[in-house]
Amino acid sequence: MKCPFCSKDNTRVIDSRPADDNNSIRRRRQCDECQRRFTTYEKVETIPLVVIKKDNNREPYERSKIEAGVFRSCHKRPISVDQITALVDEVENTIFNREDKEIPSHIIGEILMDKLKDLDPVAYVRFASVYREFKDVNTFMDELKKILDKE
Structure with a gap:
């Protein structure tokens, strides 16, 4: 070294x-x-993972993209950097444990949203609003109602 x-x-x-x-x-x-x-x-060196985007383009997996999305959704929330790192680690472990060489981006998004929902409901809704491309307030309200019905 x-x-x-x-x-x-x-x-x-x-x-x-x-x-x-x-x-x-x-x-x-x-x-x-x-x-x-x-x-x-x-x-341990892992198998290179390729992400299949919505438009069917393929690009190498980048942890930093998940981290950036989670950091944005957790902005001004009482969530520590350690909690965010642990969440991203969990998502990454779930993805790599699938042992697929390619994974659609929507599967990564769904795994991430499941983990965010447990961590912080506000961060979850923020992430979901961008990820699912909420078109109007009604779509936003529908997602909020789903969360409130589960509590």
């Missing part, structure tokens, strides 16, 4: 421990040249 500070190749592991609920390994390393320490994470 190359040192991020001096770019020398001789570094050594001084501590290893599980991270992210045993989904990765956190390693503390020290450079033998400059003696500085840094952290690396080792994760």
